[in-house]
Amino acid sequence: MFLVAVALSAPVARAIAAPVTLAEEAGSIDIDLPFETITKVDGAFRIDARGTYDGQSIGFRLVLPADWKAEPLDPADITATALYRGSARYVSLGAESDRFVTLLARKYRLEDGASLKMLPSVTAEGVGLGDDPSRIMDAAGSVSMKFLLHAADGQRRAEVYTNVDVRRHVVEFHEKDPAFRRDLVRALTEAR
Numbered sequence: 308m309f310l311v312a313v314a315l316s317a318p319v320a321r322a323i324a325a326p327v328t329l330a331e332e333a334g335s336i337d338i339d340l341p342f343e344t345i346t347k348v349d350g351a352f353r354i355d356a357r358g359t360y361d362g363q364s365i366g367f368r369l370v371l372p373a374d375w376k377a378e379p380l381d382p383a384d385i386t387a388t389a390l391y392r393g394s395a396r397y398v399s400l401g402a403e404s405d406r407f408v409t410l411l412a413r414k415y416r417l418e419d420g421a422s423l424k425m426l427p428s429v430t431a432e433g434v435g436l437g438d439d440p441s442r443i444m445d446a447a448g449s450v451s452m453k454f455l456l457h458a459a460d461g462q463r464r465a466e467v468y469t470n471v472d473v474r475r476h477v478v479e480f481h482e483k484d485p486a487f488r489r490d491l492v493r494a495l496t497e498a499r
Contacts, residue, residue, distance in 0.1 A: 327358040327365060328477075329414070336414050337481040340366055345444075345473075350374075352443055354471060356478035357403055365407040367425070368398035369469065369478055371450075373441040375433070391435030395454060395469070397495065399425040408495050415488040423496045431456045440471075448473040453483065456494035465491035 325341040340356035347353070350373040357366025375393035399405075404425040412423055431454035433440065438450040449472040456465045465487040470479040482488070 325358045327360040329360065331414075334485055335482040336411075337479065338411070339477045339479050342476045342478065352440075354478060355400065356480075357400065360406075360410060363406055364403050365410060366400055366403045367407055368396075368400055369471070370396040370398055371433075371440045371443065371471075375435055375439055375441045377439065388437045389439075390437070391433075391439045391441075393433050393435070393440060395431050395433040395440070395452070397425075397429045397431065399427050408492060411495070412492045415485075415492060417489055417492055423492070425495055426497070429456065429495055443471055443473065456491065463490040463493065465494050467491055 327341070328339040330337045330339075341358045342354060342356060345352060345354050352371045352373075354369045354371070355366065356369060357364055359365070372393060372395070375391040377389040377391055379389045405423060408423045408425045409421075434453045434455070436451045436453060438452070440450045440452060443450050449470065451470045452468065454467050454469050456467070457463070466483040467487070468479065468481040468483055470481065471477075472479065
C-alpha cells in the first residue's frame with residue numbers, strides 16, 4: 308500500500324475534541340464533523356471525520372477514489388457544468404461510528420435508545436454536483452456530493468448529501484429528504 312500525507316496550506320489535523328455541529332432546519336437534520344486527517348492512499352482520499360457530541364467522540368471515515376467520470380449536463384455544450392459519477396465508501400471507526408449511527412437514528416426518531424453498530428464498510432454510488440471529487444485538494448477546496456445507498460434486495464434506497472469543505476475542515480453529512488431516514492440508517496447498520 309502506498310501512503311501519502313496530503314499537505315494543505317492550512318493544517319488538516321484536528322483535535323479529537325473538536326465539536327460536531329448538528330442543525331435541525333426546515334425538517335432536515337444536518338451533521339457537520341471536523342476532519343481529523345486527510346490522507347491519499349493508493350490514489351484515493353481518506354478523510355477521518357470525527358468530533359465530540361454530548362461529550363462523546365463520534366465519526367466515520369470517508370473514502371473517495373480518484374476515478375470519477377464527468378457527464379456534462381448538456382452534451383451539446385462541453386463547457387456546461389458536469390455531474391461526476393463514481394463511488395465512495397463510509398468506513399467504520401469502531402465505537403465512534405457506532406455512536407454516530409446511534410445518534411443519527413435518535414435524531415431521526417427511529418430508535419428507542421438502543422445502540423446501533425455501523426457496518427465495517429458501506430459503498431455508495433456517488434454524484435459530484437458540479438464538483439469533481441477526485442480534485443478535492445485543488446484551489447476550490449470543497450466538493451458537494453450526493454450519495455445513493457442501495458439495499459441488496461433492491462427494494463430500499465437512501466440518499467444523503469456528503470460534502471467535504473477543506474477550507475473549513477468539515478465533512479457535512481446532510482439529510483436530502485426525511486423520507487430516506489429509515490433506509491439510510493438501515494444501509495449504514497444492517498448487513499446487506
